[in-house]
Amino acid sequence: MARLILFNKPWGVLSQFTDRGTPAGSGGARATLSDYIDVPGVYPAGRLDRDSEGLLILTDDGALQARISSPRHKTPKTYLAQVEGEPDEAALEALRRGVTLNDGPTRPAAVRRIDPPTLWERDPPVRTRKSVPDNWLELTITEGRNRQVRRMTAAVGFPTLRLVRWRIGRWEIGDLGLGAWRDA
Template identity: 55%
Template structure:
């Protein structure tokens, strides 16, 4: 059996264990040896990052051919329109090609932890939240998709990868579990959000 770490990566933490520029890394939070990230989460994004001690499991989680659904809660600048939601669902054409169809729904403002530093919002401009699930892992894909339809991302929190979720993990916390490789992950879309914080 492989061991898997579910980590709630805080804002402005690198998805790696070393950095020559003095930025915060996984080593500031995880003291277990022999674990490597299965995929990545951008420096300015938050939420679920998976790490494992087995190369086969790492490949199964991170490689696009296994098509694990990744779900994000995203705060957008402006009130998102029906047309934008439909465009994201169908796929949008980015510089590196057309995105696959996404699963998406509008959300009421979720009860997440406060971010440090807080979001810079313009008081004259409302914000909105969406939940979006994708099966790809292009560089900054969700941010680019939302910008393409006219809505800059203010905050992005990954909540699920396959069947794994943040559940009650606070920023900087992690938990580990044992995984049987035949059952690792899932190609099924998530059935909706699990417990909110």
């Protein structure tokens, strides 16, 4: 039977078990999955950027890994995005239709404004500016391009300040603590 692990990835952690990109003499390796998960034979099903937080799925089943991460399977991924500014209905509608990025048009996203969610503290904290409000959006996409949600919100004029992946397909982070993992 396949092993499936849900992990709440902290900000600053690489979505891999080794840090192959640390330049020599830079002061040390960056945090990786091996700092949190000591389970042999599991690998991430997809990626989550170093500056993003939240749900990462790991499995020892290659077919399941491909099904979760491949854009052709259109697995929905839901994110909570803290954006700079106050998105109006036109911006939300543009995201719902799909926006054109430098690598082509995106598929439509499900998006809605939400109240600020109850989340763990982020280290380092998100920068805030007293003169510019921020708001939270819940976005669900069925692709997984590099930094896609950040690029989409920026394309409609509202840069992402904090990004938390909350759900992948039927799996949700729920009450899983920051840096913690559990078998699904």
